[in-house]
Amino acid sequence: MSESIVIAGIEIPKADWDATPASVQALVLVLSERLMHIEEQLSQNSSNSSLPPSSDTLSKAKSKSTSETPPKEKASDPKESNRKDKKQSRQNDTKSEKAKGFGFYPVEECNIHHHIPSSCVHCGEVLSGVDASPHRHQVVDIPPLQLSVEEHQLHQLTCECCGKTSRGVLPPEVPTTSYGDRLVGFVGLLSSGEHRQSHSMAQSLLQVLFNLEVSRSSINRMRTQVSEAVSDPVEEAIGYVQRQASVHSDETGFPQRNRDGQNPENRKGWLWILCVPMVMVFHVALHRSQQVSKELIGEGFKGIVHSDRYSAYNWLPVEQRQVCWAHLKRDLTKIAERSGVSKEYGEALLARQARLFRWWHRVRDGTMRREQFIDAVEHLRRGFKATLEEVSAFDVGTKEKTPLAKSVRTLREILKVESALWTFVYTPELEPTNNTAERGLRPGVIWRRTTQGSQSKKGSEFVERILTVTSSLKLQGRNSWDYLSEAIRAKRLGLPAPSLLPIPKPQEPLMPLALPQASDLVTT
Known part of the structure; x- marks a missing residue:
């Protein structure tokens, strides 16, 4: 048999390739690299890139679900089969009960x-x-909505002694503007990350619900009023997050225009998030740099930061980081989908990742002790690191764009933070992924797509503050409309605004010890 070689994934006789002119060979290699790059870009989806699941096409979603669902095997044991049938029957009964509708109101x-x-x-x-x-x-229905209009008539009287006039003054609890606290809070809620109503949409909704006509400028002033009312609680929430033992951090693009002259260089804005249990903090900045990361997390932060491998977090010591395994899995999947050596190493690393997560799920479910988990991971970690070092040692050019060169560069970056992959193994209560922050950013991402970002610095401040308020209160099960109304009223009266921090649940009083009475004692 004649010797053959593979060019762009196609096997051809080596004699034919040797007989090809050198200029044509160079052209074929360049075009094949471009073709592979284009094919890799076209094959990107939520499993091998940072694209959201909503961007997956129907065909990709079907193939993904088919590949992830293993074929059902017939149970050899009749008893085991009977147990599975009963379990499936119970699940179907539960689903049918939930589908019947909501429960009765008291x-x-x-x-x-x-x-x-x-x-x-x-x-x-x-x-x-x-x-x-x-x-x-x-029958559940909504009654007709009726505005509550309170008119305050300030009478003016003339003094018979001096001839001057005096007019009555508004009590402190009455707003000096034409709109009450709950209406202003409602407009702020409509503009939040969950509802994302633009100025014109908020105008239309107020007209439909309450037959209330409000100008766009009035809506903008009400949004500013809401932003100023929650400023102090948001700052308190930032300080609270910076004192926690661990935080989740992530960032996504969020444009800020230059309508107020605060962004003269037209820099791209970024929406940052910090998450801890029961509190989420958002921040819009014109940079995605280490400096912004330091200011938001705090240079004196002593806890652990969950993040991706982005360089903005490199100022943190490795022992204070937990690198997201979800991002890592997507990168390894992309490597495994390439041809040749990349596919071999990518599949090997993915197999170790899958084994690690099987063990982690058992630890989380209580079927595997932490000590057993650590012992098992030690061996897996050595093999994982050895593979990274083996691939990183491959000699690739700085400008080389072959699939292998891309894989080598990616694995070299992973090797730099290899120690930060395993922090969750040795630290209880830590998660191996940064999914908490990614889920928290989704309202901001949708807001960006519907509004194309903010128009000014004050607009960005409103975005970060209202997202902080509504996201944190949702985690705590508190009513955002009531909170915003109370914050606006407190700001108007010069009182401290209500806190965004979790409200501790009152502890039940301890039952007193039942000491024996003298009459209960039996002497022998």
């Missing part, structure tokens, strides 16, 4: 209407008596 919260039959529908006989457990049917 009777105390309802207007009761009794419908009692006067005669038998079968024979016509007159009926009497009371049904102790009647069939219940509830």
Whole structure:
């Protein structure tokens, strides 16, 4: 058999390649590199890149679900099969019960209407008596919304002694503007990351719901009022987050225009997030640099930061980092989808990653002790690192764009932070991924897509503050509209604004010890 070589994934006889002119060979190699780059770009999806799942096409989603779902095997043990059938039956029953609809509201919260039959529908006989457990049917509706308009008439009287006039003054609890606290809070809530209503959309909704006409400038002033009212609680929340033992951090693009002259260089804005249990903090900056990361997290931060491998976090010591394994899995998947040596090493590293997560799920479910997990990971870690070092030692040019060169560069970057991959193994209560921060950023990402960012620095301040408020209160199960109304009222009266920090639950009083009485003692 004649010797053959592979060019751009196609096997051809070596004699034919040697007979090709050198200029044509160079052209073929350049074009093949471009082709492989284009194919790699076209094959990107949520499993091998940072693209969101919503960007996956239907065909990619189907192939992904098909590849991830293993074929069902017939159980050899009839008892095992019977147990699985019963479990599936219970799951189906639970799903059907949930699909029946919402539960009943308490009777105390309802207007009761009794419908009692006067005669038998079968024979016509007159009926009497009371049904102790009647069939219940509830209708939930929204009553007509009515504005509450309070008019304050300030009377002006003339003094008979000096001839000067005096006019009554508004009490401190009455706003000096034309809009009350709850209306201003409602406009702020409409503009939040969950509802994302633009000025014109908020105008239209107020007109439909309340027959209230409000100008765009009035809506903008109300948003500014909301932003100023929650400024202090947001600063308090930032300090709270910086004192925690671990935080999740991430960032995404968020444009800020130059309408106010605060962005003369037209820099691209970035929306940063810090997450801890029950509190999320957002910040819009014109840089994605280490300096912004230091200011937000705090240079004196002593805890552990969950993040991706972006260089803005390189100022942190490696022992204070937990690099996200979800990002790592996507990079390894991209490497495994390449041809040749890249595919071999990518699949080997993915296999170790899958084994690691199987063990982690067992630790999280309580079926594997932490000590066993650490012992098992030690061996896996040595193999994982050895593979990274082996590939990183490959000699590739700085400008080489082959699939292998791309894989080598990626694995070299991973090797630099290899120690930060395993922090969660030795530190309880840590997660191996940064999914918490990524999920927290989604409202901001959707807001960016619908509004194309903010128009000014004050607009960015409103975005970061209202996202901090609504996201944190949602985690705590608190009402955002009530909170914003209270914050606006406190700002107007010069009182401290309500805190965004988690409200500690009152502890139940300890039961006193039942000491024996003298009459209960038995002497022998």
